[in-house]
Amino acid sequence: MSELEQLTEAIRKGDRKQAGQLTETLLDAETDLEQVLGAMVTAMDDIGAKFQRNEIFVPEMLIAARAMSEAMNLLEPRLIAAGIKPKYTAVIGTVQGDLHDIGKNLVAMMWKGAGFKVVDLGTNVTPAKFVEAAREHTPHVIGLSALLTTTMPAMKSIITALREAGLNGSKVVIGGAPITQSYADEIGADAYASDAGSAVDVVRQLVAA
Amino acid sequence: MAPNPSATLQPHAADHAHVTGLRRRLIELARADHRLPIGTDMVLHEQADPAAVMLDGKALGRVMIEAADRYHTPIALSLMDLRLEKSDLLQRLGVADEQTDTFHFDQAPSDDQMAQAAASDKAPFDPRGRAHLDAIRYVVRQGGERITCGMAIGPFSLATKLMADPITAVALAGMGMSASDEPDVAMVERVLELACGQVHRSLAAQIEAGADAVCVCEPAANVTFLSPNMIAGGSDVFERFVMGPNEVVARQLNDAGVGLIFHDCGELIDDMVRQFAHRLHPVMLSLGSSRVMWHDAELVPDDVVLYGNLPSKRFYSDADLPIDAVESMTRELAVKMKTTGKPFILGTECDVLSVAGSHDMIAAKVDRMLGCSCH
Numbered sequence: 407m408s409e410l411e412q413l414t415e416a417i418r419k420g421d422r423k424q425a426g427q428l429t430e431t432l433l434d435a436e437t438d439l440e441q442v443l444g445a446m447v448t449a450m451d452d453i454g455a456k457f458q459r460n461e462i463f464v465p466e467m468l469i470a471a472r473a474m475s476e477a478m479n480l481l482e483p484r485l486i487a488a489g490i491k492p493k494y495t496a497v498i499g500t501v502q503g504d505l506h507d508i509g510k511n512l513v514a515m516m517w518k519g520a521g522f523k524v525v526d527l528g529t530n531v532t533p534a535k536f537v538e539a540a541r542e543h544t545p546h547v548i549g550l551s552a553l554l555t556t557t558m559p560a561m562k563s564i565i566t567a568l569r570e571a572g573l574n575g576s577k578v579v580i581g582g583a584p585i586t587q588s589y590a591d592e593i594g595a596d597a598y599a600s601d602a603g604s605a606v607d608v609v610r611q612l613v614a615a
Numbered sequence: 616m617a618p619n620p621s622a623t624l625q626p627h628a629a630d631h632a633h634v635t636g637l638r639r640r641l642i643e644l645a646r647a648d649h650r651l652p653i654g655t656d657m658v659l660h661e662q663a664d665p666a667a668v669m670l671d672g673k674a675l676g677r678v679m680i681e682a683a684d685r686y687h688t689p690i691a692l693s694l695m696d697l698r699l700e701k702s703d704l705l706q707r708l709g710v711a712d713e714q715t716d717t718f719h720f721d722q723a724p725s726d727d728q729m730a731q732a733a734a735s736d737k738a739p740f741d742p743r744g745r746a747h748l749d750a751i752r753y754v755v756r757q758g759g760e761r762i763t764c765g766m767a768i769g770p771f772s773l774a775t776k777l778m779a780d781p782i783t784a785v786a787l788a789g790m791g792m793s794a795s796d797e798p799d800v801a802m803v804e805r806v807l808e809l810a811c812g813q814v815h816r817s818l819a820a821q822i823e824a825g826a827d828a829v830c831v832c833e834p835a836a837n838v839t840f841l842s843p844n845m846i847a848g849g850s851d852v853f854e855r856f857v858m859g860p861n862e863v864v865a866r867q868l869n870d871a872g873v874g875l876i877f878h879d880c881g882e883l884i885d886d887m888v889r890q891f892a893h894r895l896h897p898v899m900l901s902l903g904s905s906r907v908m909w910h911d912a913e914l915v916p917d918d919v920v921l922y923g924n925l926p927s928k929r930f931y932s933d934a935d936l937p938i939d940a941v942e943s944m945t946r947e948l949a950v951k952m953k954t955t956g957k958p959f960i961l962g963t964e965c966d967v968l969s970v971a972g973s974h975d976m977i978a979a980k981v982d983r984m985l986g987c988s989c990h
Contacts, residue, residue, distance in 0.1 A: 462844060463838050463842040463844060464782055464838075464839045465782055465783075465785065465786035465789065465839075465841070465842040465845065466786070466842055468780075468782050468783045468786060469783065469790070472783060505716055505717055507779070508781075508782060508839075511780065529717070554968065555928055555968050555970045556968050556969070556970055556971070558931075558970075559970070559972060583928065584928045584931070586932065586935045588932065588934040589932055589934075591934075592932075592934060
C-alpha cells in the first residue's frame with residue numbers, strides 16, 4: 407500500500423495520529439499537494455458513502471473527520487503557499503432562535519472533507535448575518551440548519567432576505583431533524599439534505615449544475 | 616444488530632407501593648384505550664404572555680391542568696423544557712443567566728467547579744426552575760384524581776448539552792480511550808458527573824414538590840451519539856454513559872414512591888429499548904416515531920406501558936403530513952398495538968410544540984389523533 411493509500415486508510419479508520427504522521431511524511435517527500443488532498447477527499451467520500459448505507463454511524467464519521475482535520479491542518483498552509491485554493495465556498499449556520507449545532511458542525515466537516523472552503527457562522531444566525539456573509543464570501547452554497555419545528559420558519563426569512571438583497575448566485579440547501587423535501591420546496595430552497603453524508607452529494611450536484 | 620453481550624438484562628428493584636399503584640392505574644388507562652398528546656406547550660402558547668407564564672408557578676400549573684382537561688386525561692404534564700437543569704447548574708457555577716443556553720465547557724470542569732456544584736446543591740433554584748416546581752405544587756394542591764407529572768432532562772442528555780462536541784468525546788471514550796489519553800474523555804467524564812448531580816437535585820426537588828411521576832427525557836441517548844457498531848463490538852459506552860446514570864435515576868424515584876416515565880424520541884436500536892424497559896422498569900416508556908411500536912411491544916415487559924408515537928414533529932406541514940394521514944396512522948397504530956396485547960397509550964412522539972403560523976393546523980391534527988375511531 408502506498409503512503410497516499412495509507413493516509414486514506416488512516417482517515418477512514420479515524421486514526422488521527424497516524425493521519426498526521428503520514429501527511430508529514432508525504433509533505434517532507436514533496437509529494438504533489440493535490441494528490442495528498444485527493445487521498446484525504448477519497449477517505450471522506452468513502453466515509454460519507456458508508457454512512458448513507460448505514461454501515462457506519464455519526465460517531466465513526468466524526469472520528470474520521472477529526473483525523474482528516476489533523477491532516478488538513480498540516481496540508482492547508484502548503485496549499486495556500488502554493489496558491490491552490492478550494493474551488494468552491496460554502497457558508498453554513500444554524501438559523502435564528504436555534505442553538506443546536508451538532509448537525510451543522512457535521513455537515514461543515516463533511517463539506518471541508520469534500521474540499522470546500524467552509525465559512526461557519528455558528529448558531530442563532532440572523533437573516534442579516536447570512537446576507538452579510540453571502541456578500542463577503544460570494545459562496546456557491548449556503549447551508550441552513552434547524553433542529554426545531556419552532557425555528558425552521560426562520561429558514562424562509564433567510565431565503566427571502568437573500569433574494570431581496572439580489573444574492574441569487576448562491577444555492578441554498580437546508581437540513582435538520584424536522585425538515586423535509588416538501589418544506590424545502592415550499593420555502594423556495596434549492597435543495598434539501600437529509601443527513602451529513604447526502605449533504606456532500608447534494609452540494610456537488612448544485613455546484614455542477 | 617447483535618445485543619451488547621456485556622449488557623445482560625439484570626432484574627430491577629421491586630416497585631415502591633406507590634409506584635405499583637401508579638403502574639396499575641396507567642395500565643388501566645391503557646386498557647381503556649386512553650390517548651393523550653404531550654400538549655402543555657400548545658396550551659402555553661395560547662396564553663397572552665407565555666414567557667411570563669413560564670416564570671409564574673401558579674399560572675404554569677393552571678396551564679398544566681388546562682392541557683390535561685382539554686385532552687381529557689388525568690395526566691397533568693409539566694412543560695417539557697429541557698433547558699432548566701442546564702440553566703440552574705451553570706448559574707450555580709457563576710455563569711450569567713443570559714449565557715447559559717450558549718455556554719459549553721471547552722475543557723474538563725475544574726476541581727473548584729466540581730466543589731462549587733456540590734456546595735451549592737441546596738441553593739434555591741433560578742426563577743424558571745422555581746416556577747416549574749411551584750407549578751407541580753399548584754397541581755398537587757388542586758387534588759382530585761390527577762396524576763401530576765414532573766419533567767427532567769436525563770443525565771446523559773444534559774451532559775451533551777454542556778459540551779460543544781459531545782459526540783466525538785463520547786466516541787473516543789467508547790473506543791476505549793481514557794481520561795489520561797484524551798482531554799475530551801476527561802471532559803465528558805467530569806461533565807457527566809456534574810450532570811448526574813444536577814439531575815439528582817432536580818428530581819429531589821420535584822419529589823419534594825409532590826410529583827406522582829417524573830418524565831425523564833434522554834433524547835440524546837441514540838445512535839447519533841452512541842454507535843451501534845461500537846456497542847456491538849463490546850464497547851461499554853452505552854452502559855457507562857446512559858444505563859448506569861439512569862439506573863441511579865430510576866432508584867431515586869422508586870425509593871421515593873414516584874413513578875419513572877422514561878422518554879427517548881431518538882433513533883434507537885432494539886437492545887437500547889430492551890435495556891430501558893427491563894432495567895429501568897419505568898411505569899411508562901415513551902418512544903419516538905422512528906420506532907415501530909408493535910415490534911417494540913415484544914421488547915418490553917407486560918407491566919410497562921408503552922407510549923407514543925405519532926410523528927408530531929411533522930404536524931406543522933399539511934404537505935408533508937396531511938390530517939387524513941394522521942388519522943390513518945392513528946388507526947394503524949391503535950389496531951396493531953391491540954393485537955400485541957401490551958398496555959399502550961396512544962400519543963405523540965414528543966412534546967407537541969406550537970409553531971408560529973401553524974398552531975391551528977397542529978391543534979387540529981392532535982384533535983384528530985384523539986378523536987378518530989379505530990373501527
